[in-house]
Structure formats: structure tokens, C-alpha cells
Amino acid sequence: MNILYLCDEYPPGRHGGIGTSVRLLAQQMAKHGNKVVVAGLYGPGYGGADEFDDEGVKVFRFRRGYNFDFLGDETSLLSRIGMRLLNESGLMERDIKKSLAIYQIRLEEIIAEYNIDIVEMPDYNDYVRFCKSVVPFPKLSVPVMVKMHGTITYFKNEAKQAVPANVLQMEQVILNRATGISSASKYTADKSALYLSYNKHITVLYNGIDTNIPAKNIIKKAKQVIFTGTLLEKKGIYQLAKAWNIVNKSCPDAQLFILGKGPLQKVRAYLNAAAESSVIFKGHVATNELYSFLQESAISVFPSYAEAFALAPLEAMACGTAVINSNRTSGPELLGDETTGLLIDPDNVEQIASSIIYLLNNPDVCTSLAKNGYERVKERFEISKIAQENLAFYQKVLDGIAPI
Known part of the structure; x- marks a missing residue:
């Protein structure tokens, strides 16, 4: 054709x-x-x-x-x-x-x-x-x-x-x-x-998504959390920043990597001083570098308000990273059920924070979600x-x- x-x-x-x-x-x-x-x-x-x-x-x-x-x-x-x-x-x-x-x-x-x-x-x-x-x-x-x-x-x-x-x-x-x-x-x-x-x-x-992402023998960092996407309100990044203040208080050794273009100062405005010190902004990065960050991160978070069908969670799942995804719009269609990831309400800052803290404190659950998520992407979205x-x-x- x-x-x-x-x-x-x-x-x-x-x-x-x-x-x-x-x-x-x-x-x-x-x-x-x-x-x-x-x-x-x-x-x-x-x-x-x-x-x-x-x-x-x-x-x-x-x-x-x-x-x-x-x-x-x-x-x-x-x-x-x-x-x-x-x-x-x-x-x-x-x-x-x-x-x-x-x-x-x-x-x-x-x-x-x-x-x-x-x-x-x-x-x-x-x-x-x-x-x-x-x-x-x-x-x-x-x-x-x-x-x-x-x-x-x-x-x-x-x-x-x-x-x-x-x-x-x-x-x-x-x-x-x-x-x-x-x-x-x-x-x-x-x-x-x-x-x-x-x-x-x-x-x-x-x-x-192409699930044949080159393996680089990258070791997962159990306390590394990642967000990828444009730094816009509709992506839920401001809600994540608010939630990270709670996460940082409970798990001060955890780090949040934020990858994507957009106004960094607007995100920083929602972080307190202690939480901001544990957030690393990487800006827009090339695909290979993006996958490397995803592969080494234990948890990914996407509290989006509106998507058609987001690729960012798919990329995280393909990289073997546990996903916390929005329960809005197409979010539930992507995960399928609770065995492949956690669903959160982007308006509920406390729920976003508690979901992150739960996975940080339960690495076995985190590993299970990552495994099941990868298998779902491989089976349904290859x-x-x-x-x-x-x-x-x-x-x-x-x-x-x-x-x-």
C-alpha cells in the first residue's frame, strides 16, 4: 500500500x-x-x-x-x-x-x-x-x-x-x-x-511503541522517581510538585527527575526549599537519553488532566518502570487493571503523594507493577x-x- x-x-x-x-x-x-x-x-x-x-x-x-x-x-x-x-x-x-x-x-x-x-x-x-x-x-x-x-x-x-x-x-x-x-x-x-x-x-x-529498547544494564535506583512531559498545567506537573513536598518530608532520600520543556520557575514556585533540593530538572532530552533515565528510575508519575492516549506512560512501562498514571480520560485504558500500575486523581495531591510513598516503601510491589506493565505494553501496544x-x-x- x-x-x-x-x-x-x-x-x-x-x-x-x-x-x-x-x-x-x-x-x-x-x-x-x-x-x-x-x-x-x-x-x-x-x-x-x-x-x-x-x-x-x-x-x-x-x-x-x-x-x-x-x-x-x-x-x-x-x-x-x-x-x-x-x-x-x-x-x-x-x-x-x-x-x-x-x-x-x-x-x-x-x-x-x-x-x-x-x-x-x-x-x-x-x-x-x-x-x-x-x-x-x-x-x-x-x-x-x-x-x-x-x-x-x-x-x-x-x-x-x-x-x-x-x-x-x-x-x-x-x-x-x-x-x-x-x-x-x-x-x-x-x-x-x-x-x-x-x-x-x-x-x-x-x-x-517500539518495545525493543536497547538494554544498557542500567541498575534501578530504588529512590528515583521520574516525570516526563511538557511542563504545562494540563500535564499535572504543578500537582506533582505540590505532592513532592509531602513525599520529601516522608522520604527525604528520594529524588524526583523532571524531563521536559517548559517554564521551570512555575514548577519551582510550588516546591518548598527542602523539596526543591531533591528535584533535578533535565529539560528536553534526546530519546536515547530519555530511555536511560526511565530505565534507571524505579517509579514514574503522570498526573495528567487530559490526554488522547499518552505515550509517556507507555515509554515508562516499556523501560520497566512502575507507573502511577492519571485516572482521567484514557488513563484507565492504558493500564487495563490495577496489576500494571496505580491510578490517581490529579486533583488529589495527597493521593499522588501517598501513591509515590507507598511504592518507595514497598519495592517488591514496585517491581511487580513494573514487570506487569512491561508485559502489557509488549502484548498490547507493540x-x-x-x-x-x-x-x-x-x-x-x-x-x-x-x-x-
């Missing part, structure tokens, strides 16, 4: 769960003998090569017009000022409309050159957040699948925030045009259907199996026999 994946955050470069999951799936599809192309429309200052090969996957990065490097770091004052001026003047939206028209032409050229059978795109498109009017995604000449990773509409509703009418309409158009739709979790499928008024069938296809499930779904769609 000849497959085109659309992704505007394909690694290397700054990316989230969509970029990671698309890359893993695309590489696996190529290994299975399919012709795989990835293309994306990248925002200002993303950087990286415009065209490259990635383990059998042909990758194209198309750029929007305002591709100035200084706009790439949205945390910098200069970038924020520049983006605000472009947005308020209407220049950003005008550029997006022009760029999408060119993007459509480029995609049709790829479809023709590579004889593409099917396209898969995410339900989330980054350009949407910069639009004040309805700027629909271009129509394409071959069947287009949509994979639900969580739209702006989804996450705003989960956070009980208002959704701009134009954003809702744009995201509804993407779903209504799709030949078929899959979702990274049942929770996301059900809630997205509700929030976006979608009444057709949605097939659940979980994200996968990327080679997930790729086969996706391929079978694509074929059913092309044959006209997929449920709708």
Missing part, C-alpha cells in the same frame, strides 16, 4: 505525541513493505531539513510564508511580540490561506508521484489556532483518513473552556470530509464525537502489532467494508 501521512511536527525538531506516534507508525509501515511518505505544513521557525529519508520513510517539510527563525521559540519575548503583531494585523491568517493553497498543490504532486492510495491526517492542525475566521483544510483527490489525537475543541471542552466558533467549525469539517476515522483511545473517540457532533463510527486504534491493525483498517476502508 502507498500511504501519505500528514504531520506538521515530524521529528527531529520540537514535537509532541502526534509527531512521535506518526513517526513510529510510518517507520513500521515502511518495514512491512509499504511505500510511506510524510508531509507537513510547518509553522514559523521550525527549522530542520525540507526533505529527508527516515528509515525508509520519505519526509517533506513545507513552510508557511512567515518562516523567520526568531518566531520558532514561543517562550521568548521577541517571538511573542512578533506572533501577536502578525495575528492582530491579520497577516498571519492571510499567510495561512496562501500557504494552504500552495500546500494543496504540493500534496497533489506527491499523491501523483508516489501513486498514493490513502492519506491519514490528525484531527489537530496547528494552523487552526491562529485563525479568526473559518479556513478549511484543503480537499484531496484520494481517500483521507482522520486519526483522533485530540482537537482544540476536545481539549478545551475537557478543561471546561469556551471553544471559538470558527475553530469548532473547522474541526468539524475535517471529520465530516473523512473517508474513515480512527481514534487513539475510546475515551477520545466518545468525547470527540460528542463535542464535535459526529455520529458515524469511530474505530479505536491505540498508539504503539508497534509492529499496532501497524498491522492500522494496515488492516486502511484496507477495509479502501475496500468499502469498514464500519461507518
Whole structure:
């Protein structure tokens, strides 16, 4: 099969769960003998090569017009000022409309050159957040699948925030045009259907992970706890910081490693002086380094408020690390039952703390959870199996026999 994946955050470069999951799936599809192309429309200052090969996957990065490097770091004052001026003047939206028209032409050229059978795109498109009017995604000449990773509409509703009418309409158009739709979790499928008024069938296809992580004979550190992810409120990092004050008082020899990009000072603001001395911020690290930290950590904690289907806990489980995961959204789907990890309410700081303390004081339980978690990931979320499930779904769609 000849497959085109659309992704505007394909690694290397700054990316989230969509970029990671698309890359893993695309590489696996190529290994299975399919012709795989990835293309994306990248925002200002993303950087990286415009065209490259990635383990059998042909990758194209198309750029929007305002591709100035200084706009790439949205945390910098200069970038924020520049983006605000472009947005308020209407220049950003005008550029997006022009760029999408060119993007459509480029995609049709790829479809023709590579004889593409099917396209898969995410339900989330980054350009949407910069639009004040309805700027629909271009129509394409071959069947287009949509994979639900969580739209702006989804996450705003989960956070009980208002959704701009134009954003809702744009995201509804993407779903209504799709030949078929899959979702990274049942929770996301059900809630997205509700929030976006979608009444057709949605097939659940979980994200996968390559569990063949190189063993480095790393010895577990019984008192090392780890969090990986962006340092945002919705990831529960502030709740974890509050909980760590309690953990530190009970287990002063425990250490918390925090890996991920974001405003460190906001996290530090929730830590008391004693607890802060036991927290190590590593920032964003490369995948191999991330896996090394996970492999040496005994416990991982993910008190997230909203996910489509988080990869971070999967990575921890694949590295043999006991997982404490959020009981919100798709968290229970990932763990399956209480033998593979602990579920916590991200609003319950005391429960987060007591769960960490319990595992710190009961290394045998910690080891058992880690073992069972690894076995669950290997059995249910191994990327080679997930790729086969996706391929079978694509074929059913092309044959006209997929449920709708």
C-alpha cells in the first residue's frame, strides 16, 4: 500500500505525541513493505531539513510564508511580540490561506508521484489556532483518513473552556470530509464525537511503541522517581510538585527527575526549599537519553488532566518502570487493571503523594507493577502489532467494508 501521512511536527525538531506516534507508525509501515511518505505544513521557525529519508520513510517539510527563525521559540519575548503583531494585523491568517493553497498543490504532486492510495491526517492542525475566521483544510483527490489525537475543541471542552466558533467549525469539517476515522483511545473517540457532533463510527486504534529498547544494564535506583512531559498545567506537573513536598518530608532520600520543556520557575514556585533540593530538572532530552533515565528510575508519575492516549506512560512501562498514571480520560485504558500500575486523581495531591510513598516503601510491589506493565505494553501496544491493525483498517476502508 502507498500511504501519505500528514504531520506538521515530524521529528527531529520540537514535537509532541502526534509527531512521535506518526513517526513510529510510518517507520513500521515502511518495514512491512509499504511505500510511506510524510508531509507537513510547518509553522514559523521550525527549522530542520525540507526533505529527508527516515528509515525508509520519505519526509517533506513545507513552510508557511512567515518562516523567520526568531518566531520558532514561543517562550521568548521577541517571538511573542512578533506572533501577536502578525495575528492582530491579520497577516498571519492571510499567510495561512496562501500557504494552504500552495500546500494543496504540493500534496497533489506527491499523491501523483508516489501513486498514493490513502492519506491519514490528525484531527489537530496547528494552523487552526491562529485563525479568526473559518479556513478549511484543503480537499484531496484520494481517500483521507482522520486519526483522533485530540482537537482544540476536545481539549478545551475537557478543561471546561469556551471553544471559538470558527475553530469548532473547522474541526468539524475535517471529520465530516473523512473517508474513515480512527481514534487513539475510546475515551477520545466518545468525547470527540460528542463535542464535535459526529455520529458515524469511530474505530479505536491505540498508539504503539517500539518495545525493543536497547538494554544498557542500567541498575534501578530504588529512590528515583521520574516525570516526563511538557511542563504545562494540563500535564499535572504543578500537582506533582505540590505532592513532592509531602513525599520529601516522608522520604527525604528520594529524588524526583523532571524531563521536559517548559517554564521551570512555575514548577519551582510550588516546591518548598527542602523539596526543591531533591528535584533535578533535565529539560528536553534526546530519546536515547530519555530511555536511560526511565530505565534507571524505579517509579514514574503522570498526573495528567487530559490526554488522547499518552505515550509517556507507555515509554515508562516499556523501560520497566512502575507507573502511577492519571485516572482521567484514557488513563484507565492504558493500564487495563490495577496489576500494571496505580491510578490517581490529579486533583488529589495527597493521593499522588501517598501513591509515590507507598511504592518507595514497598519495592517488591514496585517491581511487580513494573514487570506487569512491561508485559502489557509488549502484548498490547507493540508497534509492529499496532501497524498491522492500522494496515488492516486502511484496507477495509479502501475496500468499502469498514464500519461507518
